[in-house]
Amino acid sequence: MIFNFGSINIDYTYRVPYFVRPGETLESGDYNIGLGGKGVNQSLAIARAKGRVSHWGRVSSLDAWVTSELESAGVGVKDVELTPEPSGHAIIQIDALGENAILLFSGANHGFTQEKMTALIAQTAPGDTILIQNECNGLDQLIPLAVSHGCKVIFNPAPMTSKVSSLPLDQCELLFFNRTEAAALLEMPVESSAADLLRRCKESLGDVEVVLTLGSEGAWYQRSSETLFQSALKVKAIDTTAAGDTFVGYFLAARQAGLKPSQCLQRATAAAALAVQKRGAASSIPMAEEVDRLMC
Numbered sequence: 001m002i003f004n005f006g007s008i009n010i011d012y013t014y015r016v017p018y019f020v021r022p023g024e025t026l027e028s029g030d031y032n033i034g035l036g037g038k039g040v041n042q043s044l045a046i047a048r049a050k051g052r053v054s055h056w057g058r059v060s061s062l063d064a065w066v067t068s069e070l071e072s073a074g075v076g077v078k079d080v081e082l083t084p085e086p087s088g089h090a091i092i093q094i095d096a097l098g099e100n101a102i103l104l105f106s107g108a109n110h111g112f113t114q115e116k117m118t119a120l121i122a123q124t125a126p127g128d129t130i131l132i133q134n135e136c137n138g139l140d141q142l143i144p145l146a147v148s149h150g151c152k153v154i155f156n157p158a159p160m161t162s163k164v165s166s167l168p169l170d171q172c173e174l175l176f177f178n179r180t181e182a183a184a185l186l187e188m189p190v191e192s193s194a195a196d197l198l199r200r201c202k203e204s205l206g207d208v209e210v211v212l213t214l215g216s217e218g219a220w221y222q223r224s225s226e227t228l229f230q231s232a233l234k235v236k237a238i239d240t241t242a243a244g245d246t247f248v249g250y251f252l253a254a255r256q257a258g259l260k261p262s263q264c265l266q267r268a269t270a271a272a273a274l275a276v277q278k279r280g281a282a283s284s285i286p287m288a289e290e291v292d293r294l295m296c
């Protein structure tokens, strides 16, 4: 089982002719509510990849539909807490050119207490895997707690913030970065080569496993002296939202099933290639059967 300590966001998406200006009231003719947040996207990706995942999260009791939706997708929701605080949510405007402007409110995602985290970790067994992203509070407490309990921590430090560099990353088992995240954390130019980024990763993080995704340029895996590269599939990308989350979820489900890192890279790459050809976040994450068809 992968325990995903992850954000739950509700995306309110409005199509608008242009982004609303200061002091203006703008009418939108098209409105959609969907599930989002990196945490939820990654839980859904693991479940759609036929992996076993339980989500540790917080969402307002007014949005209990979220737990039903996750559960029907195969995500464990026993530890999704219904809260009096508002849910994390994003107000997304999409203009006539397809550009977006996003207002994010973390809400319940930032309400984890030390007591709650201790209770979550207490139900794990040594060797269990805990997946985290950077959209919930308390990571500085959760990572050492998980490690001292013998859990394997897998961290996708997205979105990257300055607090990530103060976290005990060398205690993690596996880190997922995209190019901007790696460059920011390693204090290197964003145009650095993959080889330079990976070399610096090894210098700063030792033998921690690293997956570095580079969008349409493919993805790298590094562990000790082993380095693997997988090129991205050549497809017409129309919306890369959740490509990274799809990649993480499919990689981890393949790893859980005992596949080798090279096979995990291949499966994650195929799944992400399908995701970029569909609009939306959670709705663009493919089902395992679609990935199987693409790979055969």
Ligand code: ATP
Pocket (backbone or CB within 6 Å): 178, 179, 213, 214, 215, 216, 218, 219, 232, 233, 234, 235, 237, 240, 241, 242, 243, 244, 245, 247, 268, 269, 270, 272, 273, 276
């Ligand atoms: P996002 O934040 O958009 O969800 P990310 O920045 O975390 O994604 P990327 O490195 O952009 O992550 O993409 C993750 C993976 O998705 C890549 O390694 C690749 O396999 C796939 N991918 C992304 N963009 C494309 C593309 N244009 N064509 C094919 N595959 C792509």
